[in-house]
Amino acid sequence: MSNGGVKEIIDEVIRKYRVTVFIRPGCPHCLGAKNIVRKYIGRVVPQAEVCFVDIEQQADSRAFQNYLQLITGAPAVPSSFINGQFVGGQQTLRYLHTSGQLTDMLQTTIKR
Incomplete structure (x- = not known):
């Protein structure tokens, strides 16, 4: 898969869902982030507006990781x-969760 295809896929998923979390199996930080977001599903944000993307399940997981690093600046x-x-x-989500800011962010809907 070309990086152009990966860019289109990632950009579309981010645009389509109110919450998108890119994860990797076996990653404890990914599990932590996923568990934080799950606390809000059904209570603050509908399940249909949340997407967890396992980058290892993608045809070109390395290209996914590279593009995510390009747009986020985060290496993992x-x-x-x-x-x-x-x-x-995960660390940012945990801070936003414990400070109460995550609820406000999730309740804010923007036009897509």
């Missing part, structure tokens, strides 16, 4: 996006 997953904006990894 998890990479979390809310309303199309990169917010960070």
Whole structure:
């Protein structure tokens, strides 16, 4: 898969869902990020507006990781996006969760 194809796929997923988290199996930080987001599903954000993308399940996982690094500046997953904006990894999600800011961010809907 070309990087152009990867860019289109990633950009579309980020645009389509209110919450997108790119993860890798076996990554404890990815599991932590996923668990934080799951606390809000059904309570603050509908399941249909949340997407977890396992980059290892993609045809070219290295290209996925490279493009994510390009757009986020972060060298590894998890990479979390809310309303199309990169917010960070597990540590940032945990901070936003404990401070109450994550609820506000998830309740804010932008036109896609």
